Amino acid sequence: MIKTKTPPDAATGQHKQARRVTSYDVAMLAGVSQSAVSRCFKPGASVSKSTYARVMKAAEGLDYIPNAAARSLITRRSNMVAVVISQMANLYYPEALAELSHQIARRGKRVLLFTMQQEGDVGRLLADIWQYQVDGAIVAAALTDEQIGEFERRRLPLVVFNRNLRRSDGVNSVLCDQYEAGRLLASRLAAAGHRQFGIIGGPADSPVATERRTGASDRLRELGLPSPAVVAGQFDYASGTHGLREIIAQLGRVPDAVICGNDVMAIGCLDCARHELGLDVPGQLSVAGFDAVEPSNWLSYNLTTLRQPIGPMAQAAAELLTALIDAREGHETTAQTRAFAPQFIDGATARLVALAPASLAA
């Protein structure tokens, strides 16, 4: 007996123990060398038709599948992409994740998922990302410049998703201009004659939330409108309902319009206005959100909002990342930013035309 550590039941052959079937087993059964087997599983390798057939038959008989861990050790490619996402509660992110997963799968890779509750928790995930030897990462969360630097040092392709446009230099990113979106929404509402605004913002550690909020309030200030009542929320439904009440308490009256940091909060705000406060929307109050998540389009809401083109953005992210991965060896490619324009959705929860003097009187 020369074989080391033969499993106890090897002689009986009853069932093969933990020992997995390897390319050696296949080679033996097919009567070829191990490297021949290896070549058969590499697309575009030079193998004769006859050996290919023999190997494949043997592989099938043994249920052989190449071991990706062993392969990645030598090829330095794991065919895994890290996707880092917070705010699964946000509704926008599940939609984005579904698209990302699909697009990444199309390109022959798989998603290793990293989720977290707070955006601030990214730091603790990073070590794991290094460990798992992913080929690249798509991060939809706030990264500090230092953290981005770590990706560079490790030469790990990185695409940030929805990061602040104004800080996107030097980083490959896919995004909507959230600041501009905030401005746009404020402009449209102001143009319709709304004067007193409320803003229900998102979490402090979310750059997207911050951009939207400052975009809107900057624009309102430019227009010389009264300063809006601003309250903080958590991107969830309850933040919308509480937020509206808080705004009303702050102002001592119902505002003309409320801009919410995302659709879910806008829906909460809307429901509170209609069902708890008995307000007519958009008659007495305009409400608008961001994202155009699916429920915003439901008949009960038909929300006025700004769509982020999730599909194209996910596709762009996957495309950009795989390009970076394929080009990793050799020339440094310069970072690019793919910005998408938010699309205004003219729903039914915001009045968008100025009131005629007559109707003001009425």
Added chain:
Amino acid sequence: MIKTKTPPDAATGQHKQARRVTSYDVAMLAGVSQSAVSRCFKPGASVSKSTYARVMKAAEGLDYIPNAAARSLITRRSNMVAVVISQMANLYYPEALAELSHQIARRGKRVLLFTMQQEGDVGRLLADIWQYQVDGAIVAAALTDEQIGEFERRRLPLVVFNRNLRRSDGVNSVLCDQYEAGRLLASRLAAAGHRQFGIIGGPADSPVATERRTGASDRLRELGLPSPAVVAGQFDYASGTHGLREIIAQLGRVPDAVICGNDVMAIGCLDCARHELGLDVPGQLSVAGFDAVEPSNWLSYNLTTLRQPIGPMAQAAAELLTALIDAREGHETTAQTRAFAPQFIDGATARLVALAPASLAA
């Protein structure tokens, strides 16, 4: 020069090329053997305090992180768990995924995500699951017995999520009894005097959808009620709106109650009834769904539905799977099923008390 393929800039030391830093580098810098380094990264190994400190300092200086692929090659543990999910559109699954990811992360593992459009596509994913050497899998999709057998042959721990209770023997599973849930909903509605039902079912390839539908219609038959109008849907909003119209066309009248295969379809049905057909819900029509996803609880809907306890279910699945993984070597454990009771949510979209004779007259 003996070193093979020394990178061109190795002499300059300017920046280290693709060559990654390994435990050897750390060992060299710390002045210890490579195996000493390895031990330092294995919790509970025997290392002296002084070498540990030296190694860790060197590791930090070099940004060294153990390579998980190399490790898994020998330990036979990748610390990855495959999660297979379809129907990301369903709203229920994103919520489940978020919980699963969280629970799995707590146990020191990560989720390798496999998504698909149709449940029938599971087959094509399986080969990838074998490839990636995951430690186990949680599958929330329809698996054939043969496919389950393949997991067993490969001794890959498997937990099925929300598979048919009546076929759960021999498979580790976490589920709600969907058939019973369907019966329960039918019973409650029938008890309130509803006689003519409509059912908007889910996709044909979804066992969950099938169970709910047959549970409801079996119960209606037992009660001797007129046979319901049954239409098929895709678990999405549009299926709910179209479904209701189709049911009305089939029956030639508005049914007393509609049971929908999930909440999103129920919401579609509800919106169609109220906003397109001008029906009073629950005055003229009762509508109920399944899952208690977040929007079902929003004020505009307050849907009558059956909650699946996502949190406990995800926790059970993660727990069960990790237990299986830890017990993999040695004794076969017998398969277990963890069934959770659906919880009736007494919303405001279904009339649940019988009409008094007086009000019938009125």
Added chain:
DNA sequence: TTGTAGGCGTTATCAT
């Protein structure tokens, strides 16, 4: 086209 041999970066065994 095919086989031989070395190496990818760890962990695990066994002396010391």
Added chain:
DNA sequence: ATGATAACGCCTACAA
């Protein structure tokens, strides 16, 4: 406690 050394399963020159 520490250091050699042999796996782990595969890919890839290189030689034949």
